[in-house]
Amino acid sequence: MDSVVTLEHVRKSFGDFVAVHEAHLSVGRGEFFSLLGPSGCGKTTTLRLIAGFELPDEGRVLLEGKDVSRVPPYRRNVNTVFQHYALFPHLTVRDNVAFGPRCRKLPRPEVERRVQGMLEAVHLVPYADRKPAQLSGGQQQRVALARALVNYPTALLLDEPLGALDAKLRQAMQAELKRLQREVGIAFVYVTHDQGEALTMSDRIAVMNEGRLEQVGSPEEVYHSPTTAFVAGFIGAANLLPARVVSLGEGRAAIAVAGDQPAEAAAPTWRAEPGQGATLMVRPERLRLAENGQGVSARLTAVVFQGAVVRCSLRTPDGSELVAHVGSDRPSPALETGRNYRLQWDPDAARLLPPPTQGAGAPLDAGVAGGSPVGPPAAASSTFHP
Amino acid sequence: MAGIAAGGSRRSALAPYLLLAPGILYLLAFYLVPALSLARTALSPETGPWYGGLQHALSDYGMHLVRSFQYALTATVLAALLGYPLAYAMAFRAGRLKNLLLGLVMLPFFTTFLVRTLAWKTLLADEGLIVRALGALHLLPVEGRLLNTVWGVLGGLTYNFLPFMILPIYVSLEKIDRRHLEAAQDLYGAPASVFRKVVLPLSLPGLLAGSLLTFIPAAGDFVNAELLGTPNQKMLGSVIYGQFLTVRDYPLAASLSLLLMFFILLLVLAYTRALGTEDLA
Numbered sequence: 001m002d003s004v005v006t007l008e009h010v011r012k013s014f015g016d017f018v019a020v021h022e023a024h025l026s027v028g029r030g031e032f033f034s035l036l037g038p039s040g041c042g043k044t045t046t047l048r049l050i051a052g053f054e055l056p057d058e059g060r061v062l063l064e065g066k067d068v069s070r071v072p073p074y075r076r077n078v079n080t081v082f083q084h085y086a087l088f089p090h091l092t093v094r095d096n097v098a099f100g101p102r103c104r105k106l107p108r109p110e111v112e113r114r115v116q117g118m119l120e121a122v123h124l125v126p127y128a129d130r131k132p133a134q135l136s137g138g139q140q141q142r143v144a145l146a147r148a149l150v151n152y153p154t155a156l157l158l159d160e161p162l163g164a165l166d167a168k169l170r171q172a173m174q175a176e177l178k179r180l181q182r183e184v185g186i187a188f189v190y191v192t193h194d195q196g197e198a199l200t201m202s203d204r205i206a207v208m209n210e211g212r213l214e215q216v217g218s219p220e221e222v223y224h225s226p227t228t229a230f231v232a233g234f235i236g237a238a239n240l241l242p243a244r245v246v247s248l249g250e251g252r253a254a255i256a257v258a259g260d261q262p263a264e265a266a267a268p269t270w271r272a273e274p275g276q277g278a279t280l281m282v283r284p285e286r287l288r289l290a291e292n293g294q295g296v297s298a299r300l301t302a303v304v305f306q307g308a309v310v311r312c313s314l315r316t317p318d319g320s321e322l323v324a325h326v327g328s329d330r331p332s333p334a335l336e337t338g339r340n341y342r343l344q345w346d347p348d349a350a351r352l353l354p355p356p357t358q359g360a361g362a363p364l365d366a367g368v369a370g371g372s373p374v375g376p377p378a379a380a381s382s383t384f385h386p
Numbered sequence: 387m388a389g390i391a392a393g394g395s396r397r398s399a400l401a402p403y404l405l406l407a408p409g410i411l412y413l414l415a416f417y418l419v420p421a422l423s424l425a426r427t428a429l430s431p432e433t434g435p436w437y438g439g440l441q442h443a444l445s446d447y448g449m450h451l452v453r454s455f456q457y458a459l460t461a462t463v464l465a466a467l468l469g470y471p472l473a474y475a476m477a478f479r480a481g482r483l484k485n486l487l488l489g490l491v492m493l494p495f496f497t498t499f500l501v502r503t504l505a506w507k508t509l510l511a512d513e514g515l516i517v518r519a520l521g522a523l524h525l526l527p528v529e530g531r532l533l534n535t536v537w538g539v540l541g542g543l544t545y546n547f548l549p550f551m552i553l554p555i556y557v558s559l560e561k562i563d564r565r566h567l568e569a570a571q572d573l574y575g576a577p578a579s580v581f582r583k584v585v586l587p588l589s590l591p592g593l594l595a596g597s598l599l600t601f602i603p604a605a606g607d608f609v610n611a612e613l614l615g616t617p618n619q620k621m622l623g624s625v626i627y628g629q630f631l632t633v634r635d636y637p638l639a640a641s642l643s644l645l646l647m648f649f650i651l652l653l654v655l656a657y658t659r660a661l662g663t664e665d666l667a
Contacts, residue, residue, distance in 0.1 A: 051572060052571075053568055053571075053572075072571070073568070073571040073572050074571045074572070074573075074574050074575055074576050075574075078572075079572055079573065080568075080569070080572045082565055082568070082569060084565065086563065086565040086566050086568065086569040087569075088566060088569070088570075088584060089566075089588070090587045090588055099570070099573045099575070099583070100573035100574055103570075103573055103574040103575045103576075103579050103583075104574045147573065148572075148573075151573070151574070
């Protein structure tokens, strides 16, 4: 793979606190790559390791195949869009954008040509002679982008660049960023804690938790086939139930779940033995309610109409809580709280995750994880939970 | 007042004036009134035109005026050259020592100005440690001296006003958002360019404030030249002091004061204009 940014077994700690454990990833040319995780998960440190503001304790950082682990930031051909933009307050928009080319001592006509072109690309020509303090948040954000992209970096590093904008502007800027990224064809490494943002824009997402890379994959992969309970809970809403593997078949696994009730799930991608404990993950929108027949028995405890879907809370006989989203246009069967229903799912929609290891994903052992009910990727783009 | 007429809410419209009032009254009583009285003394000679006193003062003591500005300017430049690196080190490199260093910069204020300058007299004395050390290093000719020379006066002025240079520079450096430095490095700025293109321009307000706080009192100083120099290094401040308190020629002393104020004001305006006052925060 034609990789522009590579981290090889990178580890970084601050005193006793290990900010990044064994980060191992590579970003391809022109790829939109997101580092997603809650605050304090090490995503910003990972970005700073690529930029050169932090030096790895172990491992190597490579840019276009060259080891830059010990190279200072000003000799690395990557540029950063900082969280609060960090525009130079004493310089005009034009001089802010020209800062990089001038530091690299490009000939003056070349500097002017590039700056003008970049200002046009981000629609800032009328504001070229203003100071950053005279611009709105969205305009400042575009200056920050222009100031970084004008250097044609190997990769553009973005640290929660939309975090300071209001929800509406943020959505507009997401589209703008994506358009710009396609136009310039430069790899973006995008740090965010907003799963909706990551799902909408990314080619691939690296989900981080407590300094570890939990999973790296396309938005569809991390949403539909999470490999850990943490990923399942962090991206979208997920029902996570303790389960036991009964037997393994061709692409299927028979399991016992929710008080030893028999059920089926997709065969685990990890090495599992019959009799072993696991965590069952099913998205709320993949659960169906039936009045009788097959399926796991659960009692309906609450029904909330949410517009497109009806949110049903259920409790299994062993006390686990679940959430099912039922389309509000087809209210079959009649939903009555207090009654018992059968929960059914397509075995391919049910994933078996390895049992939680000590330390990682501890709060997500069972029950409903992920606070916000977010639909599949296509729907996620229009839903924000600031 | 305009504030009342403009606002529907009288109380909030009046508030700024009420807050300003004590300060304004104080300045009226203790600054404007004496200044006007000074101007009257200077500008109403017993004979001749109103500017006669000024003319006379300028022709007799113009040399002292020029010297005062030369010394003050030199001391300001020296203080900036000494103070900036120190302030920089305190703001960016001192770590836990920061507060200790800040305390040390302010420590001289615990001793009065006069005593500190008298101490310099001892330090710079002909048989003193500094003269002997410089002599041994052949940095000072045999029989060379520091006390009662221009170097003594400049040294004293620089020393006495150095904290007024350091503190504003320190504050403006401390205020610089460290992310701007990272952004500059990220945009290919080597350490020297980061300093020249980001740190220095962002600390200019502090340098400007420090220069004014050093230059203005240094130009009017009468202690350093008096104690560390000879009549050949006499500054205008000493002349005014002598005319007011010894000779008791009030019109001359008042004229000299007025001239000093006028030229300081002129220089300060030119200076702030050149550097841009909008950033003087």
